[in-house]
Amino acid sequence: MxxxxxxxxxxxxxxxxxxxxxxxxxxxxxxxxxxxxxxxxxxxxxxxxxxxxxxxxxxxxxxxxxxxxxxxxxxxxxxxxxxxxxxxxxxxxxxxxxxxxxxxxxxxxxxxxxxxxxxxxxxxxxxxxxxxxxxxxxxxxxxxxxxxxxxxxxxxxxxxxxxxxWIYFGLRQEKGKQSIYTYGLADFNKPEMEIVNSNKSMAELSEIMFNMAHYVVASDVILKDGETIGMSATQKLEISYSKGKYLDGKTLKIKY
Structure with missing residues (x-):
C-alpha cells in the first residue's frame, strides 16, 4: 500500500x-x-x-x-x-x-x-x-x-x-478600478470573498481583505448575504452572495 x-x-x-x-x-x-x-x-x-x-x-x-x-x-x-x-x-x-x-x-x-x-x-x-x-x-x-x-x-x-x-489574495485592476479576491477560504469551509471594482487603492484592499479573512478563519464565522461587516465599531460594509466575478461558483461580495 x-x-x-x-x-x-x-x-x-x-x-x-x-x-x-x-x-x-x-x-x-x-x-x-x-x-x-x-x-x-x-x-x-x-x-x-x-x-x-x-x-x-x-x-x-x-x-x-x-x-x-x-x-x-x-x-x-x-x-x-x-x-x-x-x-x-x-x-x-x-x-x-x-x-x-x-x-x-x-x-x-x-x-x-x-x-x-x-x-x-x-x-x-x-x-x-x-x-x-x-x-x-x-x-x-x-x-x-x-x-x-x-x-x-x-x-x-x-x-x-x-x-x-495559507490563502491566495488575487489582485486585479481594470478600467481604473481595483479588485481583490480570496482563493483558499473554501478549504476552511468558508465562502470565498471578493471586492469588485473599488476606488480604493490596492494597499487598502489588501489590508481590509486580509483582516476580514483572518476574522472569519480565526473566529470560525460564516458571513451571510444581507449582513454587514466592519473592521471598526462604525464601519459597516454590505455583504451580498452571488455568482463570482473572478472565481467559479458563488462568492461573498464586500462593498468597499
Whole structure:
C-alpha cells in the first residue's frame, strides 16, 4: 500500500503541498524532528523512515514527507509563479528546483486551523533544514519563497494566523478600478470573498481583505448575504452572495 492510500471506512481529507528543493536529498530529518520538538513543543508519538519517505505521528495526525527525485512536471510551477506577486523573479528562481518533497497530513479534515498550523510548522522545519527554495500549494495557487514563508511563520499562533502562507489574495485592476479576491477560504469551509471594482487603492484592499479573512478563519464565522461587516465599531460594509466575478461558483461580495 502506498503512503497516500487509506484503508477502512474513515473519511479522510489529505492536506498536501510541496517543498521545492534546489539540492537533491538535502533534508536533514533529525534536525527537522528536533525543531518540531524544541521550537514548537510538539510530541512525536511515532516516526517511520524509509529511503524516500518519513511518516511522523503528531497529535493523532499522520504526516508523510515523501522525497520525489524529479522536478514538478510540466509548466505548473511557472504558471503559479506568474500569479504570485510576493515572489519577485519567482519564475526564474523556482524553476531551479531539482527535486520536490510532497508534504501531506494524510488524515486531515477535523480542525482546519489546527491542521494548517501543523502543516506550516512541519513545512517551516523542512525549509530550515534543507536546500529548499520555497513552498507550493497547488490547490490554492500558492507559490511562496522560503524567506517569505518563514517570516510569516515566526509569530504564528491561533490568534495570529499566517494567512499569506495559507490563502491566495488575487489582485486585479481594470478600467481604473481595483479588485481583490480570496482563493483558499473554501478549504476552511468558508465562502470565498471578493471586492469588485473599488476606488480604493490596492494597499487598502489588501489590508481590509486580509483582516476580514483572518476574522472569519480565526473566529470560525460564516458571513451571510444581507449582513454587514466592519473592521471598526462604525464601519459597516454590505455583504451580498452571488455568482463570482473572478472565481467559479458563488462568492461573498464586500462593498468597499
Amino acid at each position: 502506498g503512503i497516500f492510500s487509506f484503508k477502512g471506512k474513515e473519511t479522510v481529507k489529505p492536506m498536501l503541498g510541496m517543498i521545492l528543493l534546489e539540492e537533491a536529498n538535502s533534508i536533514q530529518m533529525d534536525k527537522v524532528v528536533r525543531e518540531l520538538k524544541e521550537s514548537w513543543k510538539l510530541t512525536l508519538r511515532e516516526m517511520e523512515s524509509a529511503k524516500e519517505t518519513s511518516i511522523l505521528v503528531i497529535d493523532g495526525y499522520r504526516i508523510a514527507i515523501a522525497n520525489m527525485p524529479v522536478p514538478i512536471p510540466g509548466d505548473e510551477i511557472k504558471a503559479a509563479a506568474e500569479y504570485n506577486y510576493f515572489w519577485q523573479n519567482g519564475v526564474e528562481e523556482a524553476s531551479k528546483h531539482k527535486e520536490h518533497v510532497i508534504l501531506s497530513i494524510m488524515n486531515a479534515g477535523k480542525d482546519n486551523v489546527k491542521e494548517n498550523i501543523l502543516f506550516n510548522q512541519v513545512a517551516a522545519a523542512i525549509l530550515n533544514h534543507s536546500k529548499a527554495l520555497g513552498v507550493y500549494i497547488g490547490g490554492r495557487t500558492l507559490l511562496l519563497k522560503k524567506d517569505f514563508y518563514l517570516a510569516n511563520t515566526e509569530m504564528m499562533s491561533e490568534q495570529d494566523l499566517p494567512l499569506y502562507n
